[in-house]
Amino acid sequence: MGEDEIMVTIASAIAALVMWGLWGANRRGMRSDFYPNASIKQLTLIGGIVNAGLLFMILKLWSSFDVRDSAPYLAQYWFMGAAFAAVAGIIISPLMGISHRDDVCERSNPAAAFAWLGVVAGFTIAYAGSNIGDGPGWWVVVFCTFVAYGFLLAVWFAFELAFHIAELVTVERDVAAGMRFGGLMLGLGIVAGRGAAGNWQGPDNAIADFLSVVVPALPLVVCAAIVELLLRPKAGAEVRQPALFGALPGLAFTLGGFFYVWLLKPW
Numbered sequence: 001m002g003e004d005e006i007m008v009t010i011a012s013a014i015a016a017l018v019m020w021g022l023w024g025a026n027r028r029g030m031r032s033d034f035y036p037n038a039s040i041k042q043l044t045l046i047g048g049i050v051n052a053g054l055l056f057m058i059l060k061l062w063s064s065f066d067v068r069d070s071a072p073y074l075a076q077y078w079f080m081g082a083a084f085a086a087v088a089g090i091i092i093s094p095l096m097g098i099s100h101r102d103d104v105c106e107r108s109n110p111a112a113a114f115a116w117l118g119v120v121a122g123f124t125i126a127y128a129g130s131n132i133g134d135g136p137g138w139w140v141v142v143f144c145t146f147v148a149y150g151f152l153l154a155v156w157f158a159f160e161l162a163f164h165i166a167e168l169v170t171v172e173r174d175v176a177a178g179m180r181f182g183g184l185m186l187g188l189g190i191v192a193g194r195g196a197a198g199n200w201q202g203p204d205n206a207i208a209d210f211l212s213v214v215v216p217a218l219p220l221v222v223c224a225a226i227v228e229l230l231l232r233p234k235a236g237a238e239v240r241q242p243a244l245f246g247a248l249p250g251l252a253f254t255l256g257g258f259f260y261v262w263l264l265k266p267w
Contacts, residue, residue, distance in 0.1 A: 001072050008138055009076040016082035019090050020048075026101040044104060047117040051124045055081045058128040062197075064135060077141065081127050084145055088123035089116060096156060097166025111169045111178030118182020118250070119156075122189025126152060129193020133267055135200035143203060147210050148192040155188055155221055163228050174233060176246030183250025184224045187257030191217045197267040213264065220256050224249075 001009070059077055060068050067073040089100060093116055103112035130144035159165050159181070168177040195213035200206065231245050240246075 001076070005073075005076060005138060009072075009079055012076070012079040012083040016079055016086055019086035020082065023086070023090055023100065026105045043113055044100065044117060047121065051085060051121055052078075052082065055085075055124055055128050058125075059131055063131040064133065067131070076138065077131055080138070080141065081124065081131075084127045084149075085120055085124045088149070089120040092123075092153070093119050096160060098169055103170045107170075109170060109173050111173050111175045114175065114178035114182045114246075114250075115165070115169045115185075116182075118185040121182075122152060122185035122187075122192075123149065125186070125189040126192040126196065130196040132193075132197035133199040140200045140206075144196040144206055144210075147207060148196040151192050151195070151210070151214055152185065152188055156185070158221075159184075159225070159228070162225065163232060168232065172233070175242040176240050177228075177232065179242055179246030179250040180224070180228065180231070180253070181250075183247075183253040184221075187220065187253040187255070188217075190254070190257040190261055191220070194261040194264060194267070199267075217257070217260050220253065220260070223256075224253055 056074070056078055059074055059081075062068075063074075063077065067077055093099065094102070098112055098115050098119070100112070100116050103109045104116060126148035127141075127145045130141045130148060135141070156165075165177065165181050168174045169181065191214055192210075195210040196206075198206070198209055227249050231240070231249065233240060
């Protein structure tokens with residue numbers, strides 16, 4: 001490893017440990033009566049562990065040959081991924097109106113928990129896809145990650161403007177809305193990760209390849225917008241069942257992104 005790679009590894013490890021350490025400290029304040037059966041208290045912790053394991057698996061199986069066969073490089077890109085995931089979940093998400101500390105830990109909001117988990121998972125997979133293929137260095141992964149993150153943020157911002165997702169999740173505490181949005185972000189994270197994958201042939205080619213993948217997937221975003229219009233609660237209406245109006249469409253969005261990527265040619 002070169003000096004720059006060592007510095008990136010150290011900086012990423014410190015950033016990831018500090019941000020996720022603060023997250024864990026806040027999480028400990030979550031009340032036991034967070035949900036009737038108390039099992040959802042562990043949801044974000046389990047989700048974080050699954051994300052970390054999934055990231056390592058993708059790096060080990062599909063990253064560049066000089067990364068997947070080297071423990072130091074695996075550690076470098078895993079720490080980078082942990083830092084990028086922390087940026088998504090601990091910095092970006094609160095700026096967009098959904099805070100794990102405020103909404104999940106302090107206010108015990110299950111809707112925010114589902115939305116937040118989908119965000120972190122989607123952004124993590126987008127970063128993981130940026131590692132797939134051969135490239136000249138870590139900065140290629142950073143460039144592709146920024147492109148993938150930009151796409152996810154653009155969709156998130158558009159949904160926030162159109163449907164006020166943060167208000168539905170944090171103020172109305174609509175669990176179904178949190179599930180739908182979380183599933184959409186996970187599905188789009190899979191698409192963005194596939195768009196960011198591939199052998200490096202320059203920034204222009206990387207952007208063109210990314211657009212060639214994500215633009216045909218935009219009907220998924222349109223479908224999600226139509227579903228949100230149809231299923232969002234009306235004033236004075238009864239609270240809708242999360243399983244039927246949240247988990248089912250959220251799962252459909254995730255599977256839609258997965259099957260679209262599965263139909264594409266290998267990177």
